[in-house]
Amino acid sequence: xxxxxxxxxDAVVEGHTLTIxxxxxxxxxxxxxxxxxxxxxxxAWALPLFRGDExxxxxxxxxxxxxxxxxxxxxxxxxxxSYDAGPGKEIEMxxxx
Numbered sequence: 001x002x003x004x005x006x007x008x009x010d011a012v013v014e015g016h017t018l019t020i021x022x023x024x025x026x027x028x029x030x031x032x033x034x035x036x037x038x039x040x041x042x043x044a045w046a047l048p049l050f051r052g053d054e055x056x057x058x059x060x061x062x063x064x065x066x067x068x069x070x071x072x073x074x075x076x077x078x079x080x081x082s083y084d085a086g087p088g089k090e091i092e093m094x095x096x097x
Contacts, residue, residue: 001028001029001030001031001047002028002029002030003020003026003027003028004027004028004029005022005024005025005026005027006024006025007022007023007024007025008022009021009022009026010022016096016097017094017095017096017097018094018095018097019092019093019094019095020092020093020095021090021091021092021093022085022090022091023085023088023089023090023091024084024085025082025083025084025085026082026083026085026091026093027080027081027082027083028080028081028082029075029078029079029080030047030078030079030080030081031077031078031079032047035047035079037072037074037079040072040079040081042063042066042067042070042083043062043063043066044060044061044062044063045059045060045061045081046059046060047059047061059095059096059097060095060096061093061094061095061096062093062094063083063091063092063093064091064092064093064094065085065089065091065092067083067084067085067086067091068084068085068086068089069082069083069084070082070083070084
């Protein structure tokens, strides 16, 4: 997973939680074997994880507030996920690892 964002974001790791806060458009590029557009929803993601050939439990990601727009676009090597917080609003994302 890679964050592609034009505006600054705050990213904090506490224990097993990564929290990302940002405004405007947040765009992520996600590459994971077996990942489909149906695994990515505005309020939560389920990312299949693999270690070698062994599947690990899904990686939950939570979004604090519904975005103005949410879009998933399939690219040749990844899925591109974009959130638009809306004018003057922020989005907070939490990733439990």
